Amino acid sequence: MVRIGKSIWNRFLRLLLRPKRLAIFEACLIGLVSGLAALLLAQSVGWLGGWRQQAAHLIPAYIALPLIGSLGGFLSGLIVDRLAPAASGSGMTEVKAVLANVPMPLNLRIALVKLVSATLVLAAGMPLGREGPTVQIGAALASQLTRWFPTSPDHRRQILAAGAGAGLAAAFNAPIAGVLFVVEELLQDVSGITLGTAILASFIASVVARISGSHNLDLDLHLVVSNTSFSAPEIPFYLLLGVLAGGLGVLFNRSILTSLTLYRRLNVSLPWRVGFAGLMTGIAFAALPDLFRDNAGLRELLLTGNADWQLVAIVFCVQFFLIVATYGSGAPGGLLIPSMVLGAALGYLVGVGEHQILGLSLATTYARVGMAAFFCAVARTPITAVIIVFEMTADFNLVLPLMIVSVTSYLIAELFEEGSLYDDLLEFKGIHLTKETTAQDPWTDLTASDVMQPRVETLPSRMRLEEALQAFSQSSHRTFPIVESGKLVGILTQKDIANLSVRGLNGENLVSDLMTPDPVRIDPEDTLAYVLHLLDRHDLSSLPVVEGRRLIGIITRSDIIRVEAAYLNNESLTEPNAERSHLIYQTRSPETGQGRILVPLSNPKTSLMLLEMAVAIAHDRNYEIECLQVIVVPKHHALAETPVKTAESQKLLKQASRLSQAWRVPMHTQIRVAHDLSGAILETLKERHIDLVVMGWKGSTTTPGRVFSRVVDTMIRQAACEVVLVKLSDSFEVAQSANRPSLERWLVPMAGGPNAQEAVRLLPALMSLSKAAQIRLFHVYDASEERKTDDAGLDTEAVLAAAAQFLKPHTNASILTTSVCADSVPAAVLSYAKQDQSDVIVLGASREGLLQQMQQGNIPAVISRQSTCTVILVRAS
Incomplete structure (x- = not known):
C-alpha cells in the first residue's frame, strides 16, 4: 500500500514538474511574491520618508536632512558591504549578467539585503528609483525558487527573467512594460515559454500593486486632466x-x-x-x-x-x-x-x-x-x-x-x-x-527526439530475474527499460541487480519485483538542457523517451557527449536547411525481419571484400543487406536538376547482388544523389532501420581535427547502430576475388568495455572468410600494475578466458591468449602483429574514446594508420 501511495505521489510530482506546468506554477508564485516585495518596499519608503519630512520641520532642515541622509546612507552601505556586496547599485546589471550565464550570486539573501538597504537609501532622500531594487529582488526571489524546485539552466533563465519583469511591473504598475523590458533588455528571447511566464508574473505583480493602492508612480490618477492632442x-x-x-x-x-x-x-x-x-x-x-x-x-x-x-x-x-x-x-x-x-x-x-x-x-x-x-x-x-x-x-x-x-x-x-x-x-x-555569450547552443536548440536512439533493448516485466541477469551479461547496456505491450512500466539497472540479495530476492523472482516502477522519463519535445538536468539531478546514465506511456527511444550520456563533440567541432547534428538526398534507383528483396546491414560502396577495388564481410555477418545473424551508392554533387547544384550517370554504380550493385545470391542472403540496393555523403548515409540508416553498418576507410586523413575522416567520424559519433569500420591492407587493392589475400591469422586486442566484447561476438561470423583460422586474444598491461587488469578494472586472465570460452563452441579456429607488458599500447599491438604475421587486427572503440585527445593519440586510429595488415574497428550501438 505504501509503495502504491509513493508511486501515485511520484507520478503527481512528475506531472507538476513538467517544464511548462512548473513554469506556470512558478510564474504565479513569483508574481505574487514580487508584488508583495515591491509593496513592502514602497510602504517602507513612504513611511520612513514621511518621518524624514516631519523631522525636517521639527529640526532645522540644514541639520536634519544632512544627518538623516548620511546616517541612512552609511547604514545602507554597511549592510550591503557586510552581508551582500552584490546588492549594491541598481541591480539591473547583475540580473542581466546572470541571464547571460555569467556566474554571479543571486539568491534570497541578496533579495532581503536589497530590500532593507534600498529602503534606507530612498527614505534618506537620495534621488534614486525603486524599480532597480524591485527588479533585482524579483529575480533573486525567482532564483531562490529555482533552487527549491531544481530545473534546467534554460528554464531557470526564463523564470529569472519573469521575476525581473514582475519587479519592474510592480514598481511602475505597468505589466506590459514589464514583459517588454524582459524581451528588449534582459533576456532578449521571444519564445512562447518566456513570454508566457513573463506575462503571467508581471500581471500578478501589477494586480498586487494595484489592489494594495501602491500606484504612486501612476500619472493618470489626480495629477492632470487628460486634454492632450496631437497635430x-x-x-x-x-x-x-x-x-x-x-x-x-x-x-x-x-x-x-x-x-x-x-x-x-x-x-x-x-x-x-x-x-x-x-x-x-x-x-x-x-x-x-x-x-x-x-x-x-x-x-x-x-x-x-x-x-x-x-x-x-x-x-x-x-x-x-x-x-x-x-x-x-x-x-x-x-x-x-x-x-x-x-x-x-x-x-x-x-x-x-x-x-x-x-x-x-x-x-x-x-x-x-x-x-x-x-x-x-x-x-x-x-x-x-x-x-x-x-x-x-x-x-x-x-x-x-x-x-x-x-x-x-x-x-x-x-x-x-x-x-x-x-x-x-x-x-x-x-x-x-x-x-x-547569449547565443543559443545545442542544449536549447535540440530536443530529445533529435538525439535519442530509437532502437531500445527492453525486457518484459514477467521475465525471471535469472534471465534478466543473462541479458545484462550479454549486453553492453547498464539499463533496461521494462515494457508491457509497448508501454514503459519500469526500469532495471545494474545497481538494482547489485541489490538483489539485499532485497531478499533470487533468480526465480520476476523483473517486476526488482524494477523501479514509474521511472524518470522525458517527452520527445523536451530540450536537451532539460535532459541533461535530469541526468545530473537523478545521477542517471540514461533516460527513456516516451509518447504518453509508449516507449519510443532512449538517451544516454554517450549521446550527450556526441552532441557536445559535434558542437565543439562546428558539426551540425540536425541540418533543417540542408537539402535531403534524392533516391534515384533501388531494388528490393524478400525481408527476413531479423535485422539489416548497410554497406556504403565507393571504391570498386575494395567493395567486394567489404561485401563478403557484410554477407558473412548477415548469414550468421539471418540479416538482410542494404547496399548503398551515393553520388555526391556540388552544393551549388540542385539535386533534382543535376544530371548524373548511374551505369558504373548499377554495375557495382549487380556484382553485389550476385554475391548475396551465392550466400542466399536477401539484398536491397539503392543509389542516392546528395550534397553530403555522411548525411545521405545517416538518412538511409533512419529510413531503412539499419542495425549495423560495414564501411571502408582508406587508412589516413589530412583533415585537421578528424580522427579517421569526416565521413567515418560522423558515422562513429552519430550512427544509432553498430558500426564496423574496415581498413583493408594494400594487397586487397590489387587482388581479384579468386586470389584475394588470406585472412587466417586474427589478432584481437582486449582492452575491456562493450566494444571489445562486441568485436569478439563478431568473430564467429567473420571466420567463414578463413580456411584454417587462428585467433589470438591479446592484452597489453602496464608494468606498474600490481595485477593484470583491463580498462574496466576486471582481471585480464578472466576476461581472456571468458572470450575464449565464448568463441570455442562458435568457431573451428584455434584460440590463443597472450598478455604482454609495455608502455605503449599501439606500439605493442603493432609490434606483435608484425612478429606474429597477423593478417587482421580486430579492435573495439567507443564514442568517448574517439573524442579523447591523449598524448599517444587515439589508440585505434594510431593502430589503423600504422598497420600494414587489415584492421577491423567495431563500435557497439
Whole structure:
C-alpha cells in the first residue's frame, strides 16, 4: 500500500514538474511574491520618508536632512558591504549578467539585503528609483525558487527573467512594460515559454500593486486632466525633444561611469561612500525649495504645469548632478525613475517653448512624452519606453508623440554611443557580453527526439530475474527499460541487480519485483538542457523517451557527449536547411525481419571484400543487406536538376547482388544523389532501420581535427547502430576475388568495455572468410600494475578466458591468449602483429574514446594508420 501511495505521489510530482506546468506554477508564485516585495518596499519608503519630512520641520532642515541622509546612507552601505556586496547599485546589471550565464550570486539573501538597504537609501532622500531594487529582488526571489524546485539552466533563465519583469511591473504598475523590458533588455528571447511566464508574473505583480493602492508612480490618477492632442505642426518640437533627450541621455550615461570611476579612485569603503553621498544630498536639499525633498513632489510639479521654466531648469541641473553623484557611490537604487524625472523636466522646457510659439499643447504633455524620451536614451529600449508611459497615463493621444520622441532619442543616442547604460555598467565591472555569450547552443536548440536512439533493448516485466541477469551479461547496456505491450512500466539497472540479495530476492523472482516502477522519463519535445538536468539531478546514465506511456527511444550520456563533440567541432547534428538526398534507383528483396546491414560502396577495388564481410555477418545473424551508392554533387547544384550517370554504380550493385545470391542472403540496393555523403548515409540508416553498418576507410586523413575522416567520424559519433569500420591492407587493392589475400591469422586486442566484447561476438561470423583460422586474444598491461587488469578494472586472465570460452563452441579456429607488458599500447599491438604475421587486427572503440585527445593519440586510429595488415574497428550501438 505504501509503495502504491509513493508511486501515485511520484507520478503527481512528475506531472507538476513538467517544464511548462512548473513554469506556470512558478510564474504565479513569483508574481505574487514580487508584488508583495515591491509593496513592502514602497510602504517602507513612504513611511520612513514621511518621518524624514516631519523631522525636517521639527529640526532645522540644514541639520536634519544632512544627518538623516548620511546616517541612512552609511547604514545602507554597511549592510550591503557586510552581508551582500552584490546588492549594491541598481541591480539591473547583475540580473542581466546572470541571464547571460555569467556566474554571479543571486539568491534570497541578496533579495532581503536589497530590500532593507534600498529602503534606507530612498527614505534618506537620495534621488534614486525603486524599480532597480524591485527588479533585482524579483529575480533573486525567482532564483531562490529555482533552487527549491531544481530545473534546467534554460528554464531557470526564463523564470529569472519573469521575476525581473514582475519587479519592474510592480514598481511602475505597468505589466506590459514589464514583459517588454524582459524581451528588449534582459533576456532578449521571444519564445512562447518566456513570454508566457513573463506575462503571467508581471500581471500578478501589477494586480498586487494595484489592489494594495501602491500606484504612486501612476500619472493618470489626480495629477492632470487628460486634454492632450496631437497635430502636424508639433512634430518638429517632438523631434527636437527626441534629439535633446538622446544627446543628454548619452551625457548622463557617461557621467554615471565617470562618477563610478572617481569613487573607485578614492579607495573608500562602501559605507563611507554612500554616507558621503547622503550627506551631500541632504545639504543640497536643505538649500533648495521644499519640493526637491520628495521625488513625488517633483513629478507633481512638472506634470501639473504649476512651475515656471527657470525653476524647471534648476530642477533638471540639480537632479542630474545629484543622481550621478549618488549612484556613483554604489548606493542601492535604480536609475529609470530618476531618468524619467529628468525627461519630464526636459520635456516641460520644450513644451513651454512650443506653447509660446504655437500655443497648441500644454507643457505637461511634453513633460510626459519627455519621460519616455530620456528613459529610452538611457536604457535603449524604445518599445518599453513607449508602453511604460502609455500604461501610466492611459492616454491614447500620447501614442504618436511617444513613438516619435522615443525613436528619435534612440537613434541619436546610438549615433553617439552604442549600447544601453546597463551594457556600459557591465563593461565597467569587467563583464563583456557578446552575441556569443547569449547565443543559443545545442542544449536549447535540440530536443530529445533529435538525439535519442530509437532502437531500445527492453525486457518484459514477467521475465525471471535469472534471465534478466543473462541479458545484462550479454549486453553492453547498464539499463533496461521494462515494457508491457509497448508501454514503459519500469526500469532495471545494474545497481538494482547489485541489490538483489539485499532485497531478499533470487533468480526465480520476476523483473517486476526488482524494477523501479514509474521511472524518470522525458517527452520527445523536451530540450536537451532539460535532459541533461535530469541526468545530473537523478545521477542517471540514461533516460527513456516516451509518447504518453509508449516507449519510443532512449538517451544516454554517450549521446550527450556526441552532441557536445559535434558542437565543439562546428558539426551540425540536425541540418533543417540542408537539402535531403534524392533516391534515384533501388531494388528490393524478400525481408527476413531479423535485422539489416548497410554497406556504403565507393571504391570498386575494395567493395567486394567489404561485401563478403557484410554477407558473412548477415548469414550468421539471418540479416538482410542494404547496399548503398551515393553520388555526391556540388552544393551549388540542385539535386533534382543535376544530371548524373548511374551505369558504373548499377554495375557495382549487380556484382553485389550476385554475391548475396551465392550466400542466399536477401539484398536491397539503392543509389542516392546528395550534397553530403555522411548525411545521405545517416538518412538511409533512419529510413531503412539499419542495425549495423560495414564501411571502408582508406587508412589516413589530412583533415585537421578528424580522427579517421569526416565521413567515418560522423558515422562513429552519430550512427544509432553498430558500426564496423574496415581498413583493408594494400594487397586487397590489387587482388581479384579468386586470389584475394588470406585472412587466417586474427589478432584481437582486449582492452575491456562493450566494444571489445562486441568485436569478439563478431568473430564467429567473420571466420567463414578463413580456411584454417587462428585467433589470438591479446592484452597489453602496464608494468606498474600490481595485477593484470583491463580498462574496466576486471582481471585480464578472466576476461581472456571468458572470450575464449565464448568463441570455442562458435568457431573451428584455434584460440590463443597472450598478455604482454609495455608502455605503449599501439606500439605493442603493432609490434606483435608484425612478429606474429597477423593478417587482421580486430579492435573495439567507443564514442568517448574517439573524442579523447591523449598524448599517444587515439589508440585505434594510431593502430589503423600504422598497420600494414587489415584492421577491423567495431563500435557497439
